[in-house]
Amino acid sequence: MAIPEQLQQGLSLPAIAAPMFLASGPQLVIECCKSGVLGTFPALNQRTSEGFEEWLNEITTTLADYEEATGTKAAPYGVNLVAHKSNQRLEADLALCIKYKVPLIITSLGVVPSLIEQVQAYGGKVFHDVTTIKFAQKAASAGVDGLILVCAGAGGHAGDINPFAFVNEARQFFDKTIVLSGCISRGNDIAAAQIMGADMAYMGTRFLGTQESMVRNDYKMMLVDSAAKDIVYTPAISGVPASFIRQSLVDAGYDPNDKTPKATIDFGDELDIDQKVSSETSKQEAKAWRDIWSAGQGVGDIQDLPIVADLIKQIKLEYKSVC
Ligand SMILES: Cc1cc2nc3c(=O)[nH]c(=O)nc-3n(C[C@H](O)[C@H](O)[C@H](O)COP(=O)(O)O)c2cc1C
Incomplete structure (x- = not known):
C-alpha cells in the first residue's frame, strides 16, 4: 500500500480531483495542484489535440512559475485518456502526454499494455479506472501502477459495488496504489477511505461545485x-x-x-x-x-460553490481533525 514516490512531491492530501467531461480544465487543475491536491482533466475536454497541447502548456508553465515565485512545490497533475476504440485521438493525445511527461495518466474504458509501457518509460504512472473486479484483475495483469475503484453512487460512469466489498476484494490481488471513488466530499471521508485500505481518495462531484469548474x-x-x-x-x-x-x-x-x-x-x-x-x-x-x-x-453535501483554494483548506482541516 503506497502512493508512488513520483506522485508524492507537493501532495499535501492523499486526494485526486477526478477528471470530469466538460467540467475540468486548466483553472481547476492549477488551483488543485497549488493547494496540494492532484488535479486532473480529460484530454477530450479540448476539441482537438492542438487545443489539448495548449492546455498542457498552460498548466505546466503556470505551475512552474508558481513554484519559482513561492518556493513551494505544487502537487503533480494528471490527464484522463479514454482508451476506447471509438476515441480516434488516443494515439495523438498519448504522444503529447509523453512529450510533456505528464506525471499521471488515468485510463478509462480499456487497458492498453503498450500505453502503460510508454508512460512508465518516461517515469509516469498509469492508474486505471474500473467498476468491476474482472476489469480490475485485467488491469492489474497488464501492469498498471494504480486502480481507481469507482463504486456505487459515484458521478459519471459509476459502478454498483459497495466500497468496502470492492477494496477488500481488490486488495487480495493488488498491492499497489488503490484509489477509492464515489461520494467522497470531506476530509473525514478521505481518512475513512484510508482506514478502509485505500491509499488515496478520488473526488469528482465535490469539485464540480466550485467556481473553477467549467460547467454552466x-x-x-x-x-x-x-x-x-x-x-x-x-x-x-x-x-x-x-x-x-x-x-x-x-x-x-x-x-x-x-x-x-x-x-x-x-x-x-x-x-x-x-x-x-x-x-x-x-x-x-x-x-x-x-x-x-x-x-x-454525494451531491447532497454540496451547499456552496467555493473557490478551490477555500474548499481544499476546509477539507484539510476536516482531514487533520480526524487523523
Ligand atoms: C460531470 C462528470 C463528468 C465526468 N467525466 C469523466 C470523464 O470524462 N472521464 C472519467 O474517467 N471520469 C469521469 N467522471 C467520473 C469521475 O472521474 C469520478 O470517477 C467520479 O466523479 C467520482 O465520484 P463522485 O462524483 O461521487 O466524487 C465524471 C464525473 C462527473 C460528475
Whole structure:
C-alpha cells in the first residue's frame, strides 16, 4: 500500500480531483495542484489535440512559475485518456502526454499494455479506472501502477459495488496504489477511505461545485439544490450506466424511469459538441453530457460553490481533525 514516490512531491492530501467531461480544465487543475491536491482533466475536454497541447502548456508553465515565485512545490497533475476504440485521438493525445511527461495518466474504458509501457518509460504512472473486479484483475495483469475503484453512487460512469466489498476484494490481488471513488466530499471521508485500505481518495462531484469548474451556472445551482434521492443511475443516455440529476433528465425531455440502455457507445461523439454532428445518435450523445447533468450521490453535501483554494483548506482541516 503506497502512493508512488513520483506522485508524492507537493501532495499535501492523499486526494485526486477526478477528471470530469466538460467540467475540468486548466483553472481547476492549477488551483488543485497549488493547494496540494492532484488535479486532473480529460484530454477530450479540448476539441482537438492542438487545443489539448495548449492546455498542457498552460498548466505546466503556470505551475512552474508558481513554484519559482513561492518556493513551494505544487502537487503533480494528471490527464484522463479514454482508451476506447471509438476515441480516434488516443494515439495523438498519448504522444503529447509523453512529450510533456505528464506525471499521471488515468485510463478509462480499456487497458492498453503498450500505453502503460510508454508512460512508465518516461517515469509516469498509469492508474486505471474500473467498476468491476474482472476489469480490475485485467488491469492489474497488464501492469498498471494504480486502480481507481469507482463504486456505487459515484458521478459519471459509476459502478454498483459497495466500497468496502470492492477494496477488500481488490486488495487480495493488488498491492499497489488503490484509489477509492464515489461520494467522497470531506476530509473525514478521505481518512475513512484510508482506514478502509485505500491509499488515496478520488473526488469528482465535490469539485464540480466550485467556481473553477467549467460547467454552466444553472448546472452548479442544481448541484446545490439536489440530494442523493435526485440521482438516477441509468444506461439510457450513454450505453453504459451513469449517474444523472433527475431534474436535468426531465428538462431535456427524457423519462427518468425509462432505463432502456442506449444501443451504441461512441466516445468519439463527445468531440462533436458544438460542432457539426453527423447523425441523430451523435446529436443525442453530445446533448447527453452538455444538457443532461451528471453528479454522484454525494451531491447532497454540496451547499456552496467555493473557490478551490477555500474548499481544499476546509477539507484539510476536516482531514487533520480526524487523523
Ligand atoms: C460531470 C462528470 C463528468 C465526468 N467525466 C469523466 C470523464 O470524462 N472521464 C472519467 O474517467 N471520469 C469521469 N467522471 C467520473 C469521475 O472521474 C469520478 O470517477 C467520479 O466523479 C467520482 O465520484 P463522485 O462524483 O461521487 O466524487 C465524471 C464525473 C462527473 C460528475
